[in-house]
Structures are given as structure tokens and as C-alpha cells.
Amino acid sequence: MEELGGTKIHSEVSGVADVVGSNDEDCLLQIRKLLSYLPASGLQTPPRTSSVDDPDRLIADMEDLVPEDAKKPYDVRNVIRRLVDSEDFFELKPKWARNLVSGFARLNGRSVGFIANQPMFLAGSLDVDCSDKAARFIRFCDAFNIPIITLVDVPGYLPGTKQERLGIIRHGAKMLYAYAEASVPKITVYLRKGYGGAKQAMCTREMGADQLFVWPGVELAVMGAAGAVGVLYKKEIEQAANPEQTRLEKLDEFTEKFSGPFEAVAKQYAHSAIMPAETRVRLIQALEMLESKQEDRPRKKHGLMPV
Structure with a gap:
């Protein structure tokens, strides 16, 4: 039964399970934590908690977490934890499509959803599974009015005949569609690089990013x-x-x-070049600015998502 459709299969292979509990009590605790980030319905705003973490906290060691060499891996979850309140990050689907990280956290008490390339696996490139993972999470956040923060360090789409036969064009389009469809605040931060079509898939200004920041030394180009x-x-x-x-x-x-941060700002690919240490501060400021964001879109029954 385990091989047919047990915990391991659905948390690591199929991607059906979001979280795995060690026992019944742990499972209920994780459900409670997940619900703490969500409003009672999609018609309400997410609950805001009081935060003991200073909203003006600078992160002096942030540059040390991301190597300058674009080919060197690092764990992007460490970056996320340093950014968020009390370093508390609730990751979803942590063992499936591990080249992309998704989960919930808080910034100055506000619920936010994080999506980030994970250089520890497949160099953070995009493939069929992580495109599905991201698309579902983006729509989840949009359904419950939770702002989306995207951390970008992507070398491109994973090449190869296997990905083409699995339909990477169709699956990759789901991610693009989800970002374009989402009406919640969308903030993007380029940590190191964004190459090729995968750059567009990680919520550029053209895909609807409300605020887009770049770190020093960033490379934005068709290729490295x-x-x-x-x-x-x-x-x-x-x-x-x-x-x-x-x-x-x-x-x-x-x-x-x-390429480079100033070129990105000059060509209006990004809104601002920032220092890594001030990323948390700038994210919180952007969330405050976008708190009353509303989009007036044409009425329609629904779009045609590439499922």
C-alpha cells in the first residue's frame, strides 16, 4: 500500500501532499499553523499578528549567505528565514520539486507567501514539477489575498528531451498564467541571476510585479x-x-x-537596486505601500489556464 500511494509517494513523487506529520498530534499542529496564515474566507484579508521582530532590522550577514559565484549553490531557505519575522518559515511540499521552494511566513506581522529558486537542486532551474508547484501556490495565495514575494536566482529551464516530452512548455505556461492572473501584491527580488525565458516565469515587471528589486552583481540576460x-x-x-x-x-x-543592477534599473526592468542587508526593510515598506492595492479588470467568466 505504501508503494501504491503512501506518504512517501505523495510527498516526494506525486506532489499531492503539502505537509507530512510525524503522528496525528503533529499533523493537527501543522494544520493549525497553516490556518494561522489564512483568513476565514477568500472575501477577507489575512490576519495580522503583532511582531516582536524589528521591521527596520538590517541583516548584516545576508551577503554571506549567497556566494558571488553564480555557479556555487546555497540553501535559499536560509535567506528566507533571515528575512522573515523570528526566522519562522512554514514550507509546503518540501520534498517534492525541490528546485523550487514555496511556503508561508510573516513580515512585520503580515502573512506572505514566498516562492524561490533553490540552487541546491538542479541549480534552481525550472522544470515540469516545480512549474506545477509554483502555479498551485501562486493561485493559493491569490485565492486568500496573501501577497507573494518571489526570490529569483534562476539559470533557465532544465534542458533535455525528457522535459520536452513531459510538456515543459504547457506546464511552464501554468506558472506564467498564475502570476499574470494573480491580483494580490507581487514583489520580486533578484538575488543573483535571471537567464532566458525562466526569468520571465519568475514574475518580472511584464508579468505584473508591483515592486522589483535587484541586488548588486545581479545578471539579467538571455544567457550567462x-x-x-x-x-x-x-x-x-x-x-x-x-x-x-x-x-x-x-x-x-x-x-x-x-547586465548588472544599474542596467536593470536604467532599462526599467527593476524599480530599485538595493543592498542585501536592507532587503527585509524594503519588503516591509513595499507591503505597506501595496496594502490597499486593487485591480480593475474586465469582467469575464474565467481565463483559459494551460492545464
Whole structure:
């Protein structure tokens, strides 16, 4: 029975289960905690609690949690915990589609939903399962008027024939649709990189982000600077007297011209470049600004979600 449809199957393989309790009592406690983030119905706003955590708290060690090298992994859950009230993060589906993290927390007492790429698994790339995971969570938050905060560090979609045959285009579109459909406040923070079409899937301004912040050193491009330079300047580098020196010069030139936080702000891809230490403060300020957000959309029966 366990292999047919037990706890392990539905929490790690099928993605049906959101949370697994160690026993009946633990299960009830986790249900109670989940409900604490939600309003009584979708017609109400989420409950706000008093917070003992300073809303103006700066996080001096935030830069240490995210390596500068875009290829080095780190646990994004540590970043989330440092941002939220009392480092209390309630993760959903933690063992399924582990290349993306989703869950609830509070910022200055407000309920918020977090979605983040997880570089510890598949380098944080997007695939079929994590697209479904994100789409469901986004719609969950939107149904109960919970603001969505998206932390981005994505190298692209997971390549390969397996993903194509599983329908990554259709499943990936669910995530895009869910973000575009959601009318709750949407705040996006680029931690390190956003490449290719996966960047759009992580709630850019075009997809409806109300506030979009970028950290120093961020790369926003069709592909990574190293890969782009290798393609665009291949002949010039090979024919140079000092190929390595030429490669490094082209790398700096490409990064300055086509990526980086100030380029993102100048081209209006982002609203503001911020320091990692002030991320919590800026998120709380953005939530306060967007508290009365309302969207006036055309009346219709429903959209056509790519299910």
C-alpha cells in the first residue's frame, strides 16, 4: 500500500501532499499553523499578528549567505528565514520539486507567501514539477489575498528531451498564467541571476510585479555572461595575442553593457537596486505601500489556464 500511494509517494513523487506529520498530534499542529496564515474566507484579508521582530532590522550577514559565484549553490531557505519575522518559515511540499521552494511566513506581522529558486537542486532551474508547484501556490495565495514575494536566482529551464516530452512548455505556461492572473501584491527580488525565458516565469515587471528589486552583481540576460562571450566573441578571443586576457575584457564589457543592477534599473526592468542587508526593510515598506492595492479588470467568466 505504501508503494501504491503512501506518504512517501505523495510527498516526494506525486506532489499531492503539502505537509507530512510525524503522528496525528503533529499533523493537527501543522494544520493549525497553516490556518494561522489564512483568513476565514477568500472575501477577507489575512490576519495580522503583532511582531516582536524589528521591521527596520538590517541583516548584516545576508551577503554571506549567497556566494558571488553564480555557479556555487546555497540553501535559499536560509535567506528566507533571515528575512522573515523570528526566522519562522512554514514550507509546503518540501520534498517534492525541490528546485523550487514555496511556503508561508510573516513580515512585520503580515502573512506572505514566498516562492524561490533553490540552487541546491538542479541549480534552481525550472522544470515540469516545480512549474506545477509554483502555479498551485501562486493561485493559493491569490485565492486568500496573501501577497507573494518571489526570490529569483534562476539559470533557465532544465534542458533535455525528457522535459520536452513531459510538456515543459504547457506546464511552464501554468506558472506564467498564475502570476499574470494573480491580483494580490507581487514583489520580486533578484538575488543573483535571471537567464532566458525562466526569468520571465519568475514574475518580472511584464508579468505584473508591483515592486522589483535587484541586488548588486545581479545578471539579467538571455544567457550567462561567460556563455554569451564565448559565443559572440569566439573568433576574436581565439585570434588574440592573449586569449585569456581578451576573454576577461570582453566578459567585463558584456556584464557592464548588458547586465548588472544599474542596467536593470536604467532599462526599467527593476524599480530599485538595493543592498542585501536592507532587503527585509524594503519588503516591509513595499507591503505597506501595496496594502490597499486593487485591480480593475474586465469582467469575464474565467481565463483559459494551460492545464
